[in-house]
Amino acid sequence: MTAWFRTLSVLNIEPLVDKVARNKLHNSGQSLSDYNCIICSRKVRKGNKLMVHCVNGSPYEIVKVNEPAENIHEAGDMGWWDIGPDCAKKLPEGYVGQGQEILN
Ligand SMILES: [Zn+2]
Numbered sequence: 001m002t003a004w005f006r007t008l009s010v011l012n013i014e015p016l017v018d019k020v021a022r023n024k025l026h027n028s029g030q031s032l033s034d035y036n037c038i039i040c041s042r043k044v045r046k047g048n049k050l051m052v053h054c055v056n057g058s059p060y061e062i063v064k065v066n067e068p069a070e071n072i073h074e075a076g077d078m079g080w081w082d083i084g085p086d087c088a089k090k091l092p093e094g095y096v097g098q099g100q101e102i103l104n
Pocket residue numbers: 037038039040041042083084086087
């Protein structure tokens with residue numbers, strides 16, 4: 001990782017991510033953005049609105065919900081990704097935000 005940019009609250013969730021499940025998902029032609037949990041790759045339930053904010057161009061680096069926008073490098077802002085309620089409990093406080101309720 002380069003040091004030219006630093007967001008204070010960055011947390012690397014890679015050790016928590018189920019890589020086998022994620023590869024399986026990608027090999028089946030689906031993607032995380034199809035309402036799959038960023039940690040375990042399982043579909044999140046209808047009604048779920050828990051999300052994490054990925055940065056630094058990485059699907060593994062997240063920032064706290066209240067990280068000021070000016071601290072986030074725009075080019076590397078990956079936006080918000082779904083996370084299931086069980087996996088959300090594995091993260092420290094402050095990293096899981098409320099997104100839009102999933103309707104389908
Ligand atoms: Zn999960």
